[in-house]
Amino acid sequence: MLKNKIFIIIMAIVLSLIVIYNIRFFSQRKRMKNLSPATKAAEETLNLVKPRPRIGKDSLPAKKEPLSPFWGRNPFLLSGEEKLGKSFFLTSPSEEKTPTIETPENKQKENEWSLTAILFSDTSSLAIINHEIVKEGDTLAGGKVKVIKIMPEKVILGKEKETFILQLGIIVPQETNLNEEEKK
CATH class of the missing domain: 2.30.30.830 (SH3 type barrels.)
Structure with a gap:
């Protein structure tokens, strides 16, 4: 029973502190609206912690533009590969671009x-x-x-x-x- 009373007292103190803090916070906002612009600027410079601007979807660019490949082909693709959308398709390279290497056949005989x-x-x-x-x-x-x-x-x-x-x-x-x- 004693533990419950102590818990209730602690919760009442915490709630009262929250209410007091919120009253001060909201009253400062109302007071800031009624002050002249010079007074607002002076109080803002006195505050050590400046509020950060919120970044929302409106402040971000709508669509990222891909960088143009000014160096030529993509070095991460194998020869004959082209990027189409999000998947890669292997295309057959042309005959004239494909190097051919002729090697002598070293076939081993069965015996x-x-x-x-x-x-x-x-x-x-x-x-x-x-x-x-x-x-x-x-x-x-x-x-x-x-x-x-x-x-x-x-x-x-x-x-x-x-x-x-x-x-x-x-x-x-x-x-x-x-x-x-x-x-x-």
Whole structure:
């Protein structure tokens, strides 16, 4: 019961302070309207806190005008892209603007081994042979050839009793074996 009385007293004090503050605030506005312009200017200079002007929709420009691209094309678009509205559409570039690069075809024959890359580590090593990712113990060519060992610069393959060495960037025919290479 005592807590309720204290709460009511505190609320009454807060409400009375709010009413007193608002009476002073509104009476100053009425008093400012009745004063001469010189007195209003003097009182405004005495106020330390100046009211900020309110920015509303009326004070903002109606529509932002896009900046004209004086530098030419948009550097963030790929060639052949044009901005239409809010979405991007890919247009086919003309034949004469598209550079063409002629490269010799390096097609690998079916009867050749090609070691493209090696990822070597102490725990698990991987190699890319004929576009396949393999590790030690995996089989190639339909289970006929087994990856025996992967080293930092070469891979040893085994087929029955024969072994083959593949080195990076060298294409080896599938019939070549290790014993013939060592004799030569």
